[in-house]
Amino acid sequence: MAGSGTAHLRGDRALLSVRELVVEYPGKAGTVRAVSDVSFDVLPGETLGIVGESGCGKSTTGRAVLRLDRPTSGRIRFDGEWIERAGERRMRELRRRMQMIFQDPVASLNPRREVKDIVVEGLTVVGASAADRSAKAADVLAKVSLSDERFAGMLPRQLSGGQAQRVAIARALAVGPQLLLCDEPVSALDVSVQAQILNLISALKAEYDLTVVFIAHDLGVVRTISDKVMVMYLGKLCEFGEAEEVYDAPAHPYTRALLDSVPLTDPDERFTGPALDGDMPSPLSPPSGCRFRTRCPLARDRCAAEEPQVREVREGQYVACHYPLTEANEQPA
Numbered sequence: 226m227a228g229s230g231t232a233h234l235r236g237d238r239a240l241l242s243v244r245e246l247v248v249e250y251p252g253k254a255g256t257v258r259a260v261s262d263v264s265f266d267v268l269p270g271e272t273l274g275i276v277g278e279s280g281c282g283k284s285t286t287g288r289a290v291l292r293l294d295r296p297t298s299g300r301i302r303f304d305g306e307w308i309e310r311a312g313e314r315r316m317r318e319l320r321r322r323m324q325m326i327f328q329d330p331v332a333s334l335n336p337r338r339e340v341k342d343i344v345v346e347g348l349t350v351v352g353a354s355a356a357d358r359s360a361k362a363a364d365v366l367a368k369v370s371l372s373d374e375r376f377a378g379m380l381p382r383q384l385s386g387g388q389a390q391r392v393a394i395a396r397a398l399a400v401g402p403q404l405l406l407c408d409e410p411v412s413a414l415d416v417s418v419q420a421q422i423l424n425l426i427s428a429l430k431a432e433y434d435l436t437v438v439f440i441a442h443d444l445g446v447v448r449t450i451s452d453k454v455m456v457m458y459l460g461k462l463c464e465f466g467e468a469e470e471v472y473d474a475p476a477h478p479y480t481r482a483l484l485d486s487v488p489l490t491d492p493d494e495r496f497t498g499p500a501l502d503g504d505m506p507s508p509l510s511p512p513s514g515c516r517f518r519t520r521c522p523l524a525r526d527r528c529a530a531e532e533p534q535v536r537e538v539r540e541g542q543y544v545a546c547h548y549p550l551t552e553a554n555e556q557p558a
């Protein structure tokens with residue numbers, strides 16, 4: 226099978242399966258391959274964190290799943306149905322079951338509607354009665370801790386960033402989704418508010434039995450919420466595994482460098498490896514072989530000549546690297 230390998234895939238049990246996804250954006254200067262042959266599965270009830278620096282293709286991956294961006298090639302299966310070629314009408318139905326939450330909550334809400342109407346926008350489409358909509362609005366606003374009546378009549382611009390994100394989450398919940406796709410939902414919020422929103426998403430996930438894809442550029446944010454983590458670099462999958470394993474013993478030098486750039490709160494968790502330096506290469510002309518090699522302190526000749534495939538380096542931990550770090554000494558194997 227082509228590209229980044231399939232060793233980490235878990236097949237039919239998944240609620241969401243992405244196979245060899247490619248998303249290209251043609252432009253005047255050339256074609257950007259924003260997502261390049263990425264495959265992954267998310268099992269029911271699981272939270273998958275997708276991390277990597279800005280421009281690595283995280284958002285494009287999420288948007289392609291909902292077909293907000295059109296995949297150039299590859300397959301996407303949701304709840305047993307292959308959807309990469311589904312028509313727009315079918316996608317509109319499916320997007321009720323796959324809700325997305327965005328980075329800028331205020332911008333994602335209709336500026337002219339009151340909160341109580343915004344949260345049931347999706348129900349209007351499916352033809353719920355006015356009484357049902359009103360009851361549902363009160364219910365979902367209570368679930369996101371905005372039960373105080375003054376919120377119901379507010380406009381988005383009257384809300385704080387955290388309150389607006391709660392409204393966006395309530396709107397997603399109102400239509401009863403199976404999958405919640407969160408694209409950097411806390412990046413624009415104050416640090417003190419970030420933890421509250423992360424806790425809210427975790428609590429709602431448990432209560433509503435949701436499956437979650439959580440996109441963030443910061444590994445620290447994803448750590449608290451994810452069961453599995455997928456690390457991306459320049460459109461490619463670098464590492465995939467149990468969140469704890471990936472954090473405790475990163476196998477890809479890029480994951481390790483990302484961890485080194487997380488501000489330390491616990492000095493015992495300090496990683497002593499080389500930090501990430503240098504700029505990301507242009508996505509218009511990615512390096513040959515391993516795309517990370519131009520910034521990798523461990524790169525050798527083979528890394529330029531041959532693209533690494535995804536393989537299992539420790540039980541449940543998969544990495545696309547010719548010389549992955551070992552747990553014992555954090556040196557290449």
Ligand SMILES: Nc1ncnc2c1ncn2[C@@H]1O[C@H](COP(=O)(O)OP(=O)(O)OP(=O)(O)O)[C@@H](O)[C@H]1O
Nearest residue numbers: 250257259278279280281282283284285286442508
């Ligand atoms: N609509 C578009 N047209 C052209 N290029 C795009 C478009 N959207 C994204 N790209 C390019 O595709 C690549 C991946 O972008 P994407 O937004 O998916 O990355 P990301 O990891 O989510 O970054 P960020 O956190 O900054 O959103 C980048 O090089 C970006 O410039």
